[in-house]
């Protein structure tokens with residue numbers, strides 16, 4: 001059951017404890033954390049807040065704990081906890097150099113982390129390569145999109161995962177799947193699925209990149225700054241797609257610098273500051289200003305209260 005199937009209700013809230021239910025697997029961790037700090041305390045200390053969804057227990061699709069990652073002698077991620085839930089958009093925010101891309105690369109198996117625990121749908125897993133991540137249903141839409149300009153939409157969607165009928169490519173099936181996926185995502189049509197990428201606008205390219213991620217049986221989709229290079233209307237379109245993915249039950253992680261976008265579309269916000277997760281809060285419980293403070297200083301004046 002996906003309690004957040006409509007993407008908004010019930011909204012998961014920060015927990016104020018101490019009475020926490022055991023997790024579905026009875027494991028220790030966020031579900032029966034022994035501490036009794038409130039979110040306020042945690043934010044004030046710079047520690048990561050954790051939540052319990054309202055009303056019922058939901059296993060996070062993605063659950064990282066104690067993640068450490070160094071490049072040479074530089075510690076880029078330090079004891080990072082991060083969760084993403086089915087049916088929700090989790091915004092990952094932080095200043096340049098905070099470690100967002102590094103965390104995404106750990107999630108996608110591009111740069112496996114040095115220490116820490118990676119759980120997927122409640123099970124400990126090893127994600128040592130992009131293939132491991134893909135196999136689990138974790139797809140990353142990288143900032144540069146990595147589309148092939150000279151190929152058409154169908155070819156890009158199925159690049160490296162082509163459908164075949166015997167020895168030949170099954171073009172009809174691939175076209176049909178492309179059409180279905182795009183019409184399920186698109187606010188507006190982009191015409192023929194045989195258009196070359198080089199003829200598409202920035203927003204349309206972003207849509208193709210997202211379609212490529214969700215064409216497969218994905219459960220977690222991570223989008224790195226999908227609206228960074230887009231105009232207002234196209235940004236709106238991409239945000240609607242992001243919301244729709246969550247409403248379909250996917251766990252969506254959105255990296256963004258734009259507070260308006262973050263507040264428009266996210267259910268939770270996770271803030272990285274110099275490689276540490278300084279807050280994971282319900283979007284409804286924080287203000288723009290508090291999030292900006294978390295990003296710039298790692299702490300927030302009066303967390304948990306709207307101003």
Ligand SMILES: Nc1ncnc2c1ncn2[C@@H]1O[C@H](COP(=O)(O)OP(=O)(O)O)[C@@H](O)[C@H]1O
Nearest residue numbers: 071074076094095096097098099100101102103
């Ligand atoms: N391959 C790398 N080798 C060495 N340092 C790196 C590498 N990639 C990132 N870093 C460093 O790690 C820190 C975090 O970078 P990054 O994850 O890209 O941050 P963000 O995406 O939040 O801007 C930065 O200080 C950056 O210089």
Ligand SMILES: [Mg+2]
Nearest residue numbers: 097100101102
């Ligand atoms: Mg980055």
